[in-house]
């Protein structure tokens with residue numbers, strides 16, 4: 001699924017949030033929108049799902065498309081097991097055996113097979129978010145929308161989840177858009193990063209992160225160059 005956004009302008013009453021954005025989210029790439037808190041990043045995702053209407057601009061490619069979500073909170077249903085939470089988003093698949101096979105495959109891909117019958121209440125925060133990643137891939141969506149999904153976790157868990165996400169994504173590429181204010185997350189995940197200004201948000205810059213994902217390690221020369229470039233744009 002490819003999305004083309006031109007001159008996107010959104011206001012809430014007198015508050016102008018997005019000030020005319022051109023964004024392009026290509027098929028099967030991870031696009032990252034990086035910007036300061038409150039600049040309108042979540043609003044962009046809400047425009048993609050048509051829950052916010054723009055004042056001006058055009059959005060091509062979203063009609064009739066299905067989305068999976070990955071939020072900061074895992075938002076699992078506590079009365080369903082891990083497998084039940086995955087099954088819950090597979091309503092469209094009427095064949096029970098097909099649903100079960102898909103669940104098993106995604107559980108395996110995310111290293112959750114041994115936890116299929118566990119309830120969310122027994123899982124750690126990081127594990128719950130891992131289930132949320134599995135659910136996002138299990139849902140037969142055209143695009144995964146991610147709203148700061150790695151915030152609120154300690155560094156070790158955060159890095160482990162980012163690796164988990166990119167591992168699964170490399171195996172089964174899907175169009176994805178992540179919004180974040182975290183430079184490190186943007187460098188680790190993005191094919192292309194769009195940097196926004198304070199609101200009303202405009203595009204400060206946009207460029208491809210041209211390092212193979214397994215080599216995106218802090219402290220390396222190329223990582224540090226991107227880090228400085230993004231830091232300068234945000235400060």
Ligand SMILES: Nc1ncnc2c1ncn2[C@@H]1O[C@H](COP(=O)(O)OP(=O)(O)OP(=O)(O)O)[C@@H](O)[C@H]1O
Nearest residue numbers: 012015017035036037038039040041042043044181
């Ligand atoms: N439905 C709404 N009605 C009125 N104001 C809104 C609405 N949704 C968002 N806003 C305002 O628009 C601005 C941008 O909000 P948004 O959540 O898109 O920013 P953000 O960049 O995602 O923020 P954060 O990084 O803090 O999550 C904020 O000032 C917010 O209060």
